[in-house]
Amino acid sequence: QDISLNGLSQDFSGGAIVNYQWVQTAGPTVIITDPSSPTLNFSAPIVQSLSSLEFELTVIDDSGLSASDRVSIYVKPGTSYYSVLAGDSWQSIALSLYGTADVVDELQAKIGTPILNTGTRLYYLPSTISDIQAVTIAAAPHYQVQAGDTWNSIALSVYGTSNVADELQALTGSPALLVGVSLTDLPETLGDIVSVPPYYRVQQGDSWSSIAAFIYGSPALGSELEIALGSPVLSSGLELFNLPETLSGQEAASQFYRVQSGDTWASLAANFYGTVDVADELQAVMANTSLTAGKLLSGLPDFLTTTVSTSPYYKIQQGDTWSSIAQALYGTSAVSDELQASLSTPVLTTGSQLSNLSANLINDVTAAYQVQTGDTWQIIAQAVYGDARAGSSLQETLGNIELVVGDFLTVPSTLTYTV
Incomplete structure (x- = not known):
């Protein structure tokens, strides 16, 4: 009996199929007229007992990808009919005739579904019946030789570098590079090359996070991968080459940020450094790049410096008079009346600040601050400059002196500190 198996119906998710290859893997040998x-x-072989024939089909698409599938054919000696026995089922009949209950559906499709009464004869039984089951086979990496290929170009295509061309040639036995020949059993790695695919083909719906998760096992590496590959548009079918062997895994704000709609340099400075005072410095460091929504900013600095300033002022203490204030600020009580007049004689309320002190009175004397109970350098910096983060810089500027309650600190009118 002639048997025909159609490989066109096999599912393959690659590109256009350009090569078919049938091989027999088990059972009595048959003659395959055209294996490609x-x-x-x-033709089914003549057998004296139930026999299984196994075949494997390998297909290769136009990009060099391959997949394989297997099929089993069961052949038995010719039987004119089968007489149904008491207790028979389709499963028991299939098992008796073909050695497996897996072909019940195929058997019923061939002869219909008559009622299985004891003694009923089942005619037109096929001498062979197939149980086709998809088998997933992990095909070894391979490459199909293209016109003009050399070992250098093949090594570059498969491993991302031509430096391993000699090693690749030696491991494959140095075959002639004939167009269409498939180089099989290629090693996953050569030399110091890590096992990273030579390229990744973008799928429908892919994002940088999903690609990073597929290749490196972590979606958090998406932004770093995007930067490394030059931020190409992820069009379905695009092949991403030159994939880095490793990624640092650092996703800190100091490295990457994707611009949002409405972002300004001031909002970015506040977001990353806690103050809008460094907006100009940040813009300069980033080369005044345009803040287009969706754009990825890389190389953000870990810190920026800013300068804060304060006008000289004096915080009124319990029991203060104009004379004591003049003495504290200028070293003499002789200018107390002049000081009072220049400030329009405000009421001396404990805790209030006297600001806009006249330069003619202070004679370039810097502002003073009297240490209070519970003061720290951060508290003083907040009181003087409005920013507690200037505390360490103020402490260093004043020589790391001990904070003694009641002492007056001569604080600079401007102070530069790092945020």
Whole structure:
């Protein structure tokens, strides 16, 4: 009996299929008339007992990808009919005739579904019946030689570098590079090359996070991968080459930020450094790049410096008079009346600040601050400059002196500190 198996119906998710290859893997040998045809044709062998024939079909697409599938054919000696026995079922009949209950559906499709009464004869039984089951086979990496290929170009395509061309040639036995020949059993790695795919083909719906998760096992590496590859548009079918062997895994704000709609340099400075005072410095460091929504900013600095300033002022203490204030600020009580007049004689309320002190009175004397109970450098910096983060810089500027309650600190009118 002639048997025909159609390989065109096999599912393959790659590109256009350009090569078919049938091989027999088990059972009595049959003659395959055309092993490279999509359809396998052969004559069933004559057997004396139930026998299984196994075949494997390998297909290769136009990008060099391959996949394989297997099919089993059961052949039994010719039988004119089968007489149904008491207690028979389709499963028991299939098992008795073909050695497996897996072909019940195929058997019923061939002869219909008559009622299985004891003694009923089932005619037109096929001498062979197939149980086709998809088998997933992990095909070894391979490459199909293209016109003009050299070992250098193949090494570059498969491993991302031509430096391993000699090693690749030696490991594959140095075959002739004939167009269409498939180089099989390629090693996953060569030399110091890590096992990273030579390229990644973008799928529908892919994002940088999903690609990073697929290749490196972590979606958090998406932004770093995007930067490394030059931020190409992720069009379905695009092949991403030159994938880095490793990624640092650092996703800190000091490295990457994707611009949001409405972002300004001031909002970015406040977001990353806690103050809008460094907006100009940040813009300069980033080369005044345009803040287009969706744009990825890389190389953000870990810190920026800013300068804060304060007008000289004096915080009124319990029991203060104009004379004591003049003495504290200028070293003499002789200017108390002049000081009072220049400030329009405000009421001396404990805790209030006297600001806009006249330069003619202070004679370039810097502002003073009297240490209070519970003061720290951060508290003083907040009181003097409005920013507690200037505390460490103020402490260093004043020589790391001990904070003694009641002492007056001569604080600079401007102070530069790092945020």
